[in-house]
Amino acid sequence: MATGETGFDDVSFDLISVQYHSLKAGHDYGQYVRDAKNAGRDDIASFFEKIMAEDSARAKQCHEFLAQLSGSSESGPALT
Known part of the structure; x- marks a missing residue:
């Protein structure tokens, strides 16, 4: 994967x-x-609480994906 100016791959x-x-957003929704x-x-x-929970789940999923990429050759020099 290509890395940009940040040292991170695009993904x-x-x-x-x-x-x-x-x-x-979750912080703001509070x-x-x-x-x-x-x-x-x-x-x-209740609507705001629902979307706050959705954003929390989204952030958690990103965290899990980043943990998978961390240290891999796909992550670029900033995460290896």
Whole structure:
């Protein structure tokens, strides 16, 4: 796999990007849940909790893929 300016192969970089954005979104959704609950909108709070759980699962899957790539010749010099 080709490595870019970062030293990471494209797939590893993409996984790291998705993981970061999923974790960041999950952090933000916590505030959205509180806002919805404070507004008395438990239905909307439940929606935010659902997407927060989905992003958490997405971040976990990225972590597992990155662990598989870590140290492999596919990962590029930044992960080997």
